[in-house]
Amino acid sequence: MNEENQIVLAMAPGSEVSRLGILVVYFLKDEGAIPLLALHLDRIEMHTKVPYTLYAVANRVSKTAWKMISERPNVKIVEPPLTSLRASSEHGYYLDAMLAVALSDGVSHICTLDVDSFPISDTWVDILVNAAPEESGLSGILRAENGDVALPHPSCILARRDFFERFTPSFSPDSNMTPNFRTFLHSTGQSADTGIRIGYTLWQNQLPWGILLRTNTRNPHFLMAGIYGDIVFHLGSAGREHASRQDFKHSFMHRVSSPIKRFRFSGPRSRKLQQALLRFARGDVDKHILTRNTQVFLLLQHQLVTNPDALLGYLQGSEPLGASTELASIDSRESKR
Known part of the structure; x- marks a missing residue:
């Protein structure tokens, strides 16, 4: 502390x-x-x-x-x-x-x-x-x-x-x-x-x-499984259903298509075209991120309810006793993002 x-x-x-x-x-x-x-x-x-x-x-x-x-x-x-x-x-x-x-x-x-x-x-x-x-x-x-x-x-x-x-x-x-x-x-x-x-x-x-603020030593996900001020834990289950801006921080397709998103289209047909273009450019990335978030959430939830003290200790930096090797692998990938 x-x-x-x-x-x-x-x-x-x-x-x-x-x-x-x-x-x-x-x-x-x-x-x-x-x-x-x-x-x-x-x-x-x-x-x-x-x-x-x-x-x-x-x-x-x-x-x-x-x-x-x-x-x-x-x-x-x-x-x-x-x-x-x-x-x-x-x-x-x-x-x-x-x-x-x-x-x-x-x-x-x-x-x-x-x-x-x-x-x-x-x-x-x-x-x-x-x-x-x-x-x-x-x-x-x-x-x-x-x-x-x-x-x-x-x-x-x-x-x-x-x-x-x-x-x-x-x-x-x-x-x-x-x-x-x-x-x-x-x-x-x-x-x-x-x-x-x-x-x-x-x-x-x-x-x-x-x-x-978030005080995690380890972060299997940038948003989910947060410890704040060393006193409160928040799993953040909404993270498995919705992608945030931070999820797309390293997405090339989101960067190159951002002018389409920022442009103010007028009229329903133009806006439908805008949405279609964004789905074409970003659809695969969006699907991949939501799939990944769901997988990480399910792993974190399982770890949390089966051995909560092991997960909390792992997030706070203790040796990963009781924490799965898969969790450690995810944490390593997230840390490099």
Whole structure:
């Protein structure tokens, strides 16, 4: 652990937290994700040393998963009205619904996690609380490796309740349609995602926030299997379904076809032609990257649920005891990229 974190540990553990409200939206596509869910719940329970309530929206999970979540200690199932929103917009909608319930219950701090993120240290709450500047009272993950510059990522955000009471931000990934919001996106270069309005609130009010960066020693993938601040792990399962800009960083075909993508075509026929040209130029590369990402994700997920301590230790630089040789091979290739 680095020197900064050692200084934080010298402070009174969790002294400011009277009750932590942890917000998680549970999306599970199949029963194969049950072992990961169990690990996520186990690690929250194992490493959270302050009083807490785990607020859960779990209306799109199996009966097995719902039972597993609801029977855990300190869990409060929240059942807001259903929405037709999907992807990050749905995620933000349910986070907003749980936030209102948690604040009404009187929690002193709010924390968001993803279904595939969890603490890996008993000091995670202490470090996040003490990393948060007094002005904002907020700290969280910044996925700089994904190109983020002004987005606290909801795989782990922690803030005092007064941040939400003062500014009433939403977790929606959508623009609030104001000129100032567009200025924020343009001036920072930040892409929209769940939590973008949290970033906008910080930017608009010129508030500093405590940033947790990726601290992996080993990286089987530039985005997946991230450890942040030595205290939180995020598998990053979305990485297997969507390619990011960083995935194409070394793609010759993406570089030479970038003028086609940047050109502003007018009219539906022209835009269809643009998309057809991009598919022709980039299709094989896109397919290869998505296939590779899926293979890496499945390997990481298997390693994580069968021997989590071995994987976490491997990512943090320990000898690869229990980590597969295939994982070491992937890590070696990624390191050369």
